Amino acid sequence: MRFISKYRRHRFAGPLLLLGALLFAGLTYSAAQAVTEQATLSQSDKATLIAEGKEIFARGCSSCHGLNAEGAGVGPSLIGVGAASVDFQVATGRMPVADMSQQIARKEPVYNDQEVAALAAYVASLAPGPAAVTNEELAWERDGNMAQGGELFRNNCAMCHNLAGQGGALTQGKYAPTVMGVEVKHIYEAMITGPQAMPVFSETILTPQEKLSVIKWIKHAETEPQLGGAALGRVGPVTEGLVGWVLGLGLLIGVAVWLTAKAR
């Protein structure tokens, strides 16, 4: 204890104590973050998919969307939204919604693939709508054109999703989420169903081939090596300015202090 009391009036004691306290608080917080568990259910027969979907729907969705998906109060009618919409909303975890805030956020999905397929089949059986896309339709590596995709992305997507696809702010706390790390199928479904604030990109606006080009560009941007060094969050001049001040000028001021320090 003598060691501590000896240094308690040292001029670095205050800053160091603060740093230690901040570290402690930060570590405790991150350790306390609960890890959500994924529920798994047994396989079910494909023939009874719709029936199974109806059952899941009645259990997990009907309180908002109505017993027959006709919509009730908070939840809109799902008749005619199609399998693609269900797949996008449920498989990205947006549905069922956890809290009704400005925007329904992506989260860990509640239902597994089998259950999502069942729900999609059930909703699709109510009325025709955009069908779930098959892998055959998603041959983006073969059919997409990257340069064209980049141009289309800048024309149609960047005004909300940012030039680098990092996402952007909309009004009143709504936002366009990042397109980085999103499954190909879900990007495609988002374009054809227009979830939340996003418009629908019909085939007259973006042909299926053009959609694949956009996907190809996004997938490239996602995996492109960080040319030029650390990406700094890919959000442009804001972080660059911060680094310039803190790291650039900070280092130089440190050196200036060192250069003018009196020899002890």
Add this chain to the structure above:
Amino acid sequence: MSARERVAGQVANYVDERTGSAKWLKKTLTKVFPDHWSFMLGEIVLYSFIILLLSGTFLTFWYDPSMREVEYEGSYQPLSGLKMSAAYASSLHISFDVRGGLLMRQIHHWAALIFMAAMVAHLMRVFFTGAFRKPREFNWIIGVGLLTLGIVEGFLGYSLPDDLLSGTGIRIAEAIIQAIPVVGSYLSFFIFGGAFPGEMFIQRIYVVHILLLPGIFLALITVHLMLVWYQKHTQYPGPGRTEKNVVGYPLMPTYMAKAGGFFFIVFGVTAFLGAVASINPIWIYGPYNPGQIGAGSQPDWYMGWLDGLVRMAPPLEAYIFGYTLSLNILIPGLIIPGIIFTGMALYPFIESWITGDKREHHLLDRPRNAPNRTALGAMSITFMLVTLINGGNDLLATHFDLSINQIMWFSRIGVIVLPPLAFVITKRICLSLQRADRELVLHGKETGRLVMLPHGEFIEVHEPLTPEKAYLLTQHEQLPALEANLSNEYGVRNPKAIRSKIRSRLSRSQAEQIAKPTANDVKELEGGHH
């Protein structure tokens, strides 16, 4: 005398006989400069400027300042075959196909950010220590000019690659130009050679960026430094330092070594950033196309406050004689910055008018001893920070789960409420620090050692200050407030009575200080309980 010394002597003699340089050099090389880290901030600006000249020259070897449309055939695949301007294509060429090109581009851009940041830090040092007072008002004005030109120069440089992000910035600049009443639309036509974007502006801003402004910079920096040389450097107060001397080290060898070494350190830090951290990745943004826009488009930080002001402006428009006056752009984009920079340039004169102090000052103020000035500085910084925050409102919204509208309203209210609040708080802190200084001089330093006296009383032992420290804490002068001169001795009303009244009111606020301890105070205490 060794052979080497003899040869060196002969060479020096040869040069001196022809140029008479020995006398001048002797005087110059022994010139004394004071030593403090904050005096090196200006050096960082100068050195980054040299780095900018060097790296910029490298970039001009390959950059093609032309808006001619070309098809990209370089090695960056995601843009392959796209139509773009030659300017953008050559910027990509520098980034991907010129050896060391990307590094140089990044060094150039980082150096520009550090150039501006160091300039602002230097400005703050000069302001808070009162180094702008007589006889240095001209140098202050030159500094304000350099800062303004630096913002323009940086903005033009940011626009040269002609990528989608920079083109967006140019488009906003066009909007601000058009908002100028009467001549705005004509000015815009002249600048862009027709309707935006036209085919001219890259060539034009290129010439301004690499020739005109650097030339003006060189001239202004030279005058700035010559004035520093001629007027001698200011110094912090301390024992042995007066208004008539400069305490420090000679140029040769101390500052030759320090400054020379510091240049390489600045270059090193800039090159390090250029090597490890990506800046302005134009290939991600794509070529400029007026029909496209990206969410989260931002200017570089030194323009961010201006962007923030424009973003927070309420949608005001006036219609006069059938013409639209875009007050929503005019006020934040031109009028407020105009007031800020004019006020900044005039500040030395305003302060000396308020204090009535027309004497020369070579000793710097400790910021706490000029509470009003320090508070005004804190107020300005607060204003800039609020506007800067609003300039990045979209990124703050997405990264901190906030509503962009809330941030905007916070800024709209904050930009009016927070600066005066910062003024009051800072002034109080300054006065508290003065009070603490007074305590320290009168009662010495608390040692944390508790002593029990024979009769049981506990006292904390106070250690008296060293005379040097006590001098530092009491050397400043405290000017009395100016009285209002309302009428002369015959009772005739002063025609400038209102002006005098305003001045006296400001002066009283300026003179609000905690009385520093006098020699008598100290003596009295020493005679007392100690």
